[in-house]
Amino acid sequence: MNYHQVSKIILDPNIVDCIVFWTKNPKNMIDKLLLLKDYKYYFQFTITSYDSSIETNVPRKKEIIETFIRLSNIIGKDRVIWRYDPILLNNKINEEYHYKYFEYSASKLYKYTNKCIISFLDMYKKTRNNIKYLNIKPLYKKDMIRIxxxxxxxxxxxxxxLETCAEEIELNDIGITHGKCIDDRLISKLWGINLKIDKDKNQRKICGCVSSIDIGAYNTCIHGCLYCYANFSEKSVKNNLKKHNPNSPLLLGNLEETDKIFMKKMESYRDGQLSF
Structure with a gap:
């Protein structure tokens, strides 16, 4: 990737069909949601059972759950999806641990969401160094089905x-379907629009998401979750945070004279309004 080649993305509500946010803590966004009043959006909100030994800088679960409830009360339970992923096992975290804390979270969240999405830990090459001291146990098909x-x-x-995210395993027999995190069906249901859009060809075959443009960046989150494939270098995170300028159109740094700006091809996939 050429650092000086910059894609320009037009955030026009007439073109942007929907924005999907992934987050473990949108607390600082809540008071700014009015800035998004012209957009359609929903949240994928992760609340796991792990403590600071794994999710280093994530706030306490009590605080996160309160934020989840507050967000749901503002935008509606259909637009806040609970994620419980990735699921991992080691010497301290067994199946009973997951059942206990999953039920605790479910008992607090069920009035404020309709759905939970799960996935099992993938051992990415980039994260092996971060998780090598966690003594992760391998998960086999029978383990996944049981959990x-x-x-x-x-x-x-x-x-x-309950749905899975990018999992090959078939769990339909126990009532769990393959999910779409970027979900044209949900968007159509929430806003009554018909989307003519294909599966995202740039994602893995087992990913059900429809086409989208990712405007995030690797190594920019301070939560420090050891299993995270998008945050694999603490040093890079610290360096990137120093580059962030809230007044810049870039997530990291500022436009430079030698930068070449290319217009990203943007189009709406709306195909008319649905009738109810």
Missing amino acids: ASGLMNICNKYNLK
């Missing part, structure tokens, strides 16, 4: 739908 069944039982208790 998923336990979580599904809890979801049934709280009337929550």
Whole structure:
């Protein structure tokens, strides 16, 4: 990637069909949501069971749950999706640990969301160094089915739908379907628009997401989750944070004289309004 080749993305509400946010803590965004009043958007909000030994700088779960509830009360439970991922096992974290804390979170969140999305830890090459001291246990198909069944039982208790994210394993027999994090069906349901859009060809085959433009950047999050494939270098995160200028159109740094700006091809996939 050429550092001096910059893509310009037009954030025109007439072109942007929807914005999907992934977050573990949108607390600082909540008071600024009015800035997004002309946009359609929803949140993928991750709340796991892990403590600071794994999610180094994530606030306490009590605070995160309060933020989840506050956000849901503002924008609606359909637009705040609970993520419980990635699921991992080691010497301290067993299946019962997951069931206990998953049920705790479900009991707090079920009035404020309709769905939970799960996935199992992928051992990415970039994250191996960060997680090497966690003594991660391998998860086999039978383990995944057993854990998923336990979580599904809890979801049934709280009337929550359960889906997987980018998992090859088939769990339809226990009521768990493959999800789409960037979900044309959800967008159509929420806003009554018909989208003619294909699966994102730039994602893995097992990913169900529809086409989108990612405007995030690697190594820019301070949460320090050891398993995160998007944050694999603490040193890079610190250096990138120093480059951030809230008044710059770039996430990192400022435009330079030698930068070449290219217009990103943008188009709406709306195909008319649905009738109810």
